[in-house]
Amino acid sequence: MPQAELQTGRIDSQEEDARLSALASTGILDSDPEPNFDAITRLTAEYFKADTVLLEFADESRVWIKSYWGESVRELPRERSVFEMVLAEDGPVVVPDVSMHPHFAGVKLMIRRLEVASFAGAPIRSGDGKILGVLAVFGCQPRRGMAVVELRMLESLADIVASQLELRRMRMTLRRNRQRNARPLKPAAGTWPCKSDLRQALDKREFVLFYQPEVELSTRRIVGLEALIRWQHPERGLIPPMDFIPLAEESGLILPIGDWGLSEACSQIQKWCHEDPDQGAPRVCVNLSARQFAREGLADHVEALLRQSGVSSRQLGLEMTESSLVSDIGTAMAVLSSLRRLGVTLLIDDFGTGYSSLHHLHSLPFDVLKIDRSFVERMTRGNEQPLQIVRTIVELARVLGMEVVAEGIETQEQYGLLRQLGCRFGQGFLFSRPVTADAISEMLRLPGRILPELAETKTVPVECAVEPHQQENPEMEMATKLS
Numbered sequence: 419m420p421q422a423e424l425q426t427g428r429i430d431s432q433e434e435d436a437r438l439s440a441l442a443s444t445g446i447l448d449s450d451p452e453p454n455f456d457a458i459t460r461l462t463a464e465y466f467k468a469d470t471v472l473l474e475f476a477d478e479s480r481v482w483i484k485s486y487w488g489e490s491v492r493e494l495p496r497e498r499s500v501f502e503m504v505l506a507e508d509g510p511v512v513v514p515d516v517s518m519h520p521h522f523a524g525v526k527l528m529i530r531r532l533e534v535a536s537f538a539g540a541p542i543r544s545g546d547g548k549i550l551g552v553l554a555v556f557g558c559q560p561r562r563g564m565a566v567v568e569l570r571m572l573e574s575l576a577d578i579v580a581s582q583l584e585l586r587r588m589r590m591t592l593r594r595n596r597q598r599n600a601r602p603l604k605p606a607a608g609t610w611p612c613k614s615d616l617r618q619a620l621d622k623r624e625f626v627l628f629y630q631p632e633v634e635l636s637t638r639r640i641v642g643l644e645a646l647i648r649w650q651h652p653e654r655g656l657i658p659p660m661d662f663i664p665l666a667e668e669s670g671l672i673l674p675i676g677d678w679g680l681s682e683a684c685s686q687i688q689k690w691c692h693e694d695p696d697q698g699a700p701r702v703c704v705n706l707s708a709r710q711f712a713r714e715g716l717a718d719h720v721e722a723l724l725r726q727s728g729v730s731s732r733q734l735g736l737e738m739t740e741s742s743l744v745s746d747i748g749t750a751m752a753v754l755s756s757l758r759r760l761g762v763t764l765l766i767d768d769f770g771t772g773y774s775s776l777h778h779l780h781s782l783p784f785d786v787l788k789i790d791r792s793f794v795e796r797m798t799r800g801n802e803q804p805l806q807i808v809r810t811i812v813e814l815a816r817v818l819g820m821e822v823v824a825e826g827i828e829t830q831e832q833y834g835l836l837r838q839l840g841c842r843f844g845q846g847f848l849f850s851r852p853v854t855a856d857a858i859s860e861m862l863r864l865p866g867r868i869l870p871e872l873a874e875t876k877t878v879p880v881e882c883a884v885e886p887h888q889q890e891n892p893e894m895e896m897a898t899k900l901s
């Protein structure tokens with residue numbers, strides 16, 4: 419394990435300037451305490467059975483504690499700090515026994531009342547690798563060295579902080595750009611579609627649900643389906659949801675559209691049950707928007723639908739993103755609990771892109787966590803960080819007793835890696851694009867409901883497949899979800 423000699427001074431000033439400006443671009447030092455950071459320090463303390471955990475960021479002269487677990491500390495001198503050691507090492511530092519470390523000979527290391535006997539710290543890096551801070555664990559007893567898997571966990575937790583900082587930076591950039599190019603909220607006259615187009619589409623029953631299989635990764639067996647709406651426009655063809663769902667949300671039409679989607683999914687479940695009474699339908703998961711979630715009586719509405727359609731609650735799943743829950747966490751908890759009592763499965767969608775991932779993961783009663791496809795995509799681009807994040811999410815879900823579904827699996831390499839990481843379920847173009855209900859009926863007739871290799875090209879007629887909306891700027895895509 420690396421054991422750094424403490425080095426102070428001798429910092430390359432250009433490097434330090436770049437580091438400080440990377441830190442400033444996150445705005446982290448000017449922000450109020452945030453519960454998701456507390457969730458990380460708490461989790462770290464639980465995992466390492468640490469006496470104190472500090473999440474720290476360093477400016478020129480001081481180390482600022484953004485979140486602590488155990489001893490309450492607000493700031494420390496930067497000189498001789500764990501941060502300095504991690505910076506000097508340019509990587510994690512583990513000191514299993516402070517009394518044996520040459521630097522601390524005859525010196526007590528105190529964090530308020532805690533006399534530190536052992537500690538470890540992992541760097542929190544900016545997108546371009548600058549060390550902005552440290553996630554550090556402290557114990558009042560010497561400890562054996564740190565196993566590789568433990569050190570990886572500490573680094574992954576630090577990486578989660580890093581990815582949240584990156585999102586914060588994107589959000590600040592986006593906000594600045596928005597202010598700069600302040601444009602009217604409403605689409606310009608003549609922009610298609612407008613609210614009345616959506617209303618007509620609803621009246622004329624032009625919306626359709628496509629379904630994408632969710633598979634058990636070890637067998638490729640279909641275990642569930644995600645319902646994804648499309649607009650079958652008579653002249654313009656098949657319109658992807660990202661081209662009309664935002665307008666539907668803004669205009670409030672998402673409520674009737676969402677009601678239609680839920681009831682359509684329930685009647686389709688019934689049809690699949692009739693087609694195969696022995697095995698029944700796989701669980702169908704429907705996406706809920708923030709407005710649907712916030713509407714009074716959601717659980718009653720779902721209960722009535724289930725009763726009318728004769729569908730068992732086990733066959734229905736509801737997916738929502740973290741951003742649909744954030745406005746009022748108390749209400750979110752009550753609504754989720756009443757849905758859970760009905761027996762429907764609750765899935766947290768696009769996990770990892772929301773700003774308060776860990777906080778919600780800990781406190782809300784979700785059954786399944788869907789890892790956002792941006793992580794899966796970046797996992798195989800030779801960058802360790804997304805891989806670590808996926809590994810940590812899978813591990814945390816396991817600890818919390820949740821299932822994990824990886825979204826957007828497109829390549830054999832991603833498939834292989836996810837299986838190695840212990841992720842059990844997944845969906846993506848590698849298995850199948852979203853397809854019509856009829857195409858799904860055919861897949862459900864496959865022996866054991868097991869999708870063959872390269873199911874994508876064999877089972878999906880091109881005219882059924884719809885390309886997901888291509889965002890030209892993924893940074894904007896992520897940041898929009900957050901705002």
Ligand code: C2E
Binds near residue numbers: 707886
């Ligand atoms: P989502 O719920 O995260 O759905 C997953 C999206 O990823 C789908 O896009 C799906 O087609 C796409 N996808 C799946 N596998 C892959 C892959 O391997 N590679 C790539 N590049 N993409 C993949 P889609 O159908 O365009 O839906 C986009 C979003 O629209 C959904 O994201 C969901 O947030 C929203 N949406 C879809 N249907 C509904 C609905 O009925 N109600 C509401 N409120 N939102 C919906």
Ligand code: MG
Binds near residue numbers: 644705737767
């Ligand atoms: Mg979804």
Ligand code: MG
Binds near residue numbers: 767768790
């Ligand atoms: Mg998703």
